[in-house]
Amino acid sequence: MTEKILFVAFGYLALAGGLGTISRKNVVHALLLLVFTFLNVAAIFFLTQAYFLAVVQILVYAGAIMVLFVFVIMLLNLRTFEQEEQTHRRQRWAAAILSVLVLAEFVVVLAGVTFTSAKNGITPEIISQAGGNANVFGKALFNQQLLPFEVASVVLLVAMVGAIILVKREKSAGGAPRSWEPGEQPSPEAVEEEV
Amino acid sequence: MGTTPAEMPIPVDWYLYLSAALFMIGVAGVLIRRNLFIILFSIELMLNAVNINLVGFARYHENMVGQNFVIFVMAIAAAEAAVGLAIATALFRNRRTLMVDLFDRMKG
Structure with a gap:
């Protein structure tokens, strides 16, 4: 019963954080609300007894990835966009209504479905006897999912190289001269000209 | 061993409803907002909704595959964030804006 109450509480907090993320004007506020959502999702992982994933969610998602976002936001000085629409x-109301409709569709479909557990037997009791969540998780990862794990490392390497190449400045081009300084609000004509 | 396996304390449907709601918030964010950063945040929201689903079903089916899969989703999310932010930086450097509807050079 306690788990149910906590699940509902953290679930609603996660949803509130998500709604805040997509409705804030200030990108940094949206980012902080997104971190809040991630922390609530981590709490839900805890309630599901996926302890290792809860820790990874906080360390990697709420920590590393969000720091990356904050860093780029700082680099780009996005405050100038708050005045813009x-x-x-044209599509905002249609998009909102369609999202709510698809959510209603999900709810209708889910209400009519009954699931049957496969009961593979790795219950929390078995896990705690076998040495804890991280132990069982790691054994499963490195035995059954070894090839996908290695492929994931290649994906991360490719992403890293790709990111470096994308941000690298072209030496020969020298960069187009811009008619305003960073941080200054550019005039619409100047934006139009450059675009 | 001796104890009978306890029932799942939280019904699996609840995970599905929560995950569907979070996912649709992400979809709405992608469709409604113009700011490239908010769109990237919304994509992260959608990936997290999928993770909730995977963890819930891993617990329901009493195996580890779902939890292992979450690690891969997180790895792909990290890669996506890195490349997405690199693209955002390159776009901002060349076009001085991050409003996605202004990037219409290839529009016919």
Whole structure:
């Protein structure tokens, strides 16, 4: 019963954080609300007894990836965009209504489905006897999922190299001269010209 | 061993409803907002919704595959964030804006 109450509480907090993320004007506020959502999702992982994943969620998601975002936001000085219109003028209402409709569709479908557990037998009791969540998790990862694990490392390497190449400045081009300084609000004509 | 396996304390449906709601918030964010950063955040929200689903079903089916899969989703999310931010930086450097509807050079 306690688990249910906590699940509902953390679930609603996660949803509130998500709604805040997509509705804030200030990108840094949206990012902080996103971190809040991730922490609540980590709490839900804890409630599901996926302890290792809960820790990874906090360390990697709420920690590393969000620091990356904060760093780039700092680098780009995004405050100038707060005055601009934040939503697509033509499609925003259609998009909102469609999202709610698809959510209603999900709920209707899920309400009519009954699931049967496969009961593979790795219950929390068995896990705690076998040495804890991280132990069982690691054994499964390195025995059954070894090839996908190695492929994931290649994916990360490719992403790293790709990111470096994308941000690297072209030496020969020298960069187009810009008619305003970073941080200054550019005039619409200047934006139009450069675009 | 001796104890009978306890029932799942939280019904698996609840995970599905939560994950569907979080996912649709992410979809709405991608469709409604113009700021490239908010769109990247929304994609992270959607990936997290999928993770909730995977963890819930791993617990329900009493195996580890779902939890292992979450690690791969996180790895792909990290790669996606890195490449997405690199693209955002390159776009901002060349176009001085991050509003996605202004990137329409290839529009016919």
